[in-house]
Amino acid sequence: MALNYINSIPLHYQLFKEIEEKIYNGKYNEKIPSERELMDEYYVSRSTVRQAISQLVKAGVLERRRGMGTFVKIKPINDWLGNLRSTNETIEMMGMVPGAKLIESRIVKLDSELRRKTGLEEAYYFKRLRYANHLPLGIESHYYPVELGKKLVKFDLNKESFYHLMEEQLGVKSFDADQSITASIINPEDAQLMNLSNKLCVLHTQRKIIDVNEQFVEYEDAIYRSDMYAFNINLSRGFNID
Known part of the structure; x- marks a missing residue:
């Protein structure tokens, strides 16, 4: 699923919102896809993926676990x-x-x-x-x-x-x-x-x-x-x- 490359909104923010929406809709319940999987799905660079994930981690939506991947952090x-x-x-x-x-x-x-x-x-x-x-x-x-x-x-x-x-x-x-x-x-x-x-x-x-x-x-x-x-x-x- 490609993002909107001609939109003035930065790609990393578009990806941020895509991942956030999938978390809130229950599509990502525990572990999110790997960097490579997100790159292939949205046709973006590794730096774009990492920037989006870093912002979600900073916002408290995701957490990184060393050697395991990135997981949904939101708790009711x-x-x-x-x-x-x-x-x-x-x-x-x-x-x-x-x-x-x-x-x-x-x-x-x-x-x-x-x-x-x-x-x-x-x-x-x-x-x-x-x-x-x-x-x-x-x-x-x-x-x-x-x-x-x-x-x-x-x-x-x-x-x-x-x-x-x-x-x-x-x-x-x-x-x-x-x-x-x-x-x-x-x-x-x-x-x-x-x-x-x-x-x-x-x-x-x-x-x-x-x-x-x-x-x-x-x-x-x-x-x-x-x-x-x-x-x-x-x-x-x-x-x-x-």
């Missing part, structure tokens, strides 16, 4: 059900570096479904692309009471955790939450934002958070990559012992 981010923690905290617990990019922030009128869930007529809306080790992990849409949103928007939301800001800077304490998790197919707009296939299955989460006084704090509607995000729960079966 595990989030224990029953614990309310931020995406940043979850990513850090897995030994990865969290990141965010603010896509949109504005005051919006809510539809009937969101009005029912939040009790608000309008809300401050934030949409962020989330990263783990510089890889796109998910897209989070947040709805806050307008006055709280006006305070949050003053901070650098490409760096700060919403939960950290509310707890440490704004004095919003003692959260409680109701959350649902379902499976869905990523929509074309979000697939383009995350540079992923528009056929990818994602985890769709919806979560409403209230404070200790049972006042509405946040509603989050988010998607996360199913190949990088996993939920775990401890289960036990009770027995009566006489």
